[in-house]
Amino acid sequence: MDKWLGAAAVCINEQNExxxxxxxxxxxxxxxxxxxxxxxEEESLEQCCMRETFEETGYLIxxxxxxxxxxxxxxxxDIHVEYFSCMxxxxxxxxxxxxxxxHEVRWVSKEELNELELSFSxxxxxxxxxxxxKNEGVDRA
Numbered sequence: 530m531d532k533w534l535g536a537a538a539v540c541i542n543e544q545n546e547x548x549x550x551x552x553x554x555x556x557x558x559x560x561x562x563x564x565x566x567x568x569x570e571e572e573s574l575e576q577c578c579m580r581e582t583f584e585e586t587g588y589l590i591x592x593x594x595x596x597x598x599x600x601x602x603x604x605x606x607d608i609h610v611e612y613f614s615c616m617x618x619x620x621x622x623x624x625x626x627x628x629x630x631x632h633e634v635r636w637v638s639k640e641e642l643n644e645l646e647l648s649f650s651x652x653x654x655x656x657x658x659x660x661x662x663k664n665e666g667v668d669r670a
Contacts, residue, residue, distance in 0.1 A: 531606040536578035537565035538615040539596060539659055540588070546636035547660060548617075550585050552648060559632055562648040563656070565610065574611045582615065586634045587623035590615040597655065612655075 540548040540563075553559040566581035568574060575592045582590045593614040601608045624631045637645065639660040647653055 533603075533606050533608050534568045534574070535566055535608070535610045536568065536574045536581065537563050537610055537612045538578050538582045538590060538592075539563055539612055539656070540582070540590060540615045540617055541659065542617065542636055544636070544638075545660060546638050547642060547656060548582075548586060548588070549635055549637050549642070549645070550631050551633035551635070552585075552630050553632070554630060558646075560648040561637075561645040562652070563612075575613065578611075578613050578615065583620065584626050585624065585631045587620050587625060588617045589619040591618045596659070599651070614659075 538548070542548070548564060549561050550564055551559050551561055564578075564582040564585045566577065566585070568577040569580075572580070578592055579590055582588055593616055596612045596614050599608075599610045599612065622634050624634060639657060642656060642660065643653075
């Protein structure tokens with residue numbers, strides 16, 4: 530059984546918008562997700578989260594806290610993804626993805642989020658909750 534370990538960044542700005550990327554292989558339909566990707570050898574989950582966000586969006590981030598763990602299986606591969614609350618601390622919006630899978634970067638409101646086709650539909654409720662939580666002023670990030 531193969532295993533895949535990854536990290537995902539949940540970055541919410543001061544306007545209560547979520548950082549999202551439009552992703553997909555050239556032949557695939559493009560869908561939206563938070564910046565994320567697989568851990569490289571000798572890399573921590575937090576380091577993976579920071580690297581992937583920089584590659585996909587151009588932003589330098591600080592990991593604040595672990596939010597949730599998502600596990601599952603795709604084919605014969607066990608998937609384990611850690612989601613982190615993150616804050617942008619520098620950089621500027623630009624795609625520099627070495628895999629050429631990112632096609633657009635955007636900050637989206639809760640209303641816009643609900644209109645987007647997500648790569649992982651199971652993330653919809655969680656991401657909506659994070660935007661609601663931030664809007665209520667109880668987010669520690």
